Amino acid sequence: MYFKKIITTSILMLFMAGAVFAQDMTLNVQDDYEMRLDGEANVRSWGADITELSGTLVLSEMEEITIDSLTADSFKEMTLTIPVESMDSGSGGLDKNMRKYLKADDYPEITFTLNEVTDIEVQDDGTALITAVGVVSAAGNDHEVTMNVNASINSDGTINFTGEQDLLMTSFDIDPPTAIFGTVRARDEMLITFNVNFN
Numbered sequence: 001m002y003f004k005k006i007i008t009t010s011i012l013m014l015f016m017a018g019a020v021f022a023q024d025m026t027l028n029v030q031d032d033y034e035m036r037l038d039g040e041a042n043v044r045s046w047g048a049d050i051t052e053l054s055g056t057l058v059l060s061e062m063e064e065i066t067i068d069s070l071t072a073d074s075f076k077e078m079t080l081t082i083p084v085e086s087m088d089s090g091s092g093g094l095d096k097n098m099r100k101y102l103k104a105d106d107y108p109e110i111t112f113t114l115n116e117v118t119d120i121e122v123q124d125d126g127t128a129l130i131t132a133v134g135v136v137s138a139a140g141n142d143h144e145v146t147m148n149v150n151a152s153i154n155s156d157g158t159i160n161f162t163g164e165q166d167l168l169m170t171s172f173d174i175d176p177p178t179a180i181f182g183t184v185r186a187r188d189e190m191l192i193t194f195n196v197n198f199n
Helices: 001-022 092-101
Strands: 024-028 034-041 045-049 054-060 075-083 109-122 129-136 141-153 159-168 184-198
Touching: 045 092, 054 184, 109 141
Parallel strands: none
Antiparallel strands: 024 054, 034 045, 034 184, 054 075, 075 109, 109 129, 129 141, 141 159, 159 184
């Protein structure tokens, strides 16, 4: 009898644990993303498109994903991964320099990992302004950022995130590149813009 109780209790606990794990939903980055990195030098601007992006978003279970149903606690995890090799400026020389300064041989990926969502404000137009804290890892260095991201729900039910984020090369221990005996110098500031859908 005692043995039967142990078996029954174990099965019940496994069932309950499975129910808990089932509460989370995992969404993936869709192929229709847009992401770009831009910067300036004292003589001209420069930029590169991100041509390869992967990532997942884990949300707590909800009956239907709507802007009103999203809360800070809804966001369990988010990761984005960019292969350094996927950065395409249209110039082979610039691409080569970017890979050099990002130490692509040793650190072939740039990643973003969400730490927490601190605030969500629903706007009058049915979108939401999300404040999030996360870590960008590049060239072997981690840098914490606070981001303001616009969120909306597409007609097909996918979640769209758009925004832009200022970054500094020196935050990743990268000295802004120079050329022609120092007469051409890149500025420290960079801007990454994104338009990403998760489903």
